[in-house]
Amino acid sequence: MSHSFQAEADVLVMDARDHVATALRNVEAGETVRSRNHESVDKLVVQRLLQLDAVPFRHKVAIVKIEGK
Secondary structure, eight states: OOOOOOOSSSEEESSTTOSEEEESSOBOTTOEEEEEEESSSSOEEEEEEEOOSOBOTTOEEESSOOOOO
């Protein structure tokens, strides 16, 4: 089976309510990445995030600040 995906982004937010996104490729530490989020069928929202740690392909990355305990 062949899979095709127009990335236009480095990480994908599956649901607008999510606090994480899925890496669409290996992301290096310190890299600025673009996240993609479908708020509706017609609208594509892309935001830029600074990735502080390396994230392997298909792993999750936080897209909001996580407060420490």
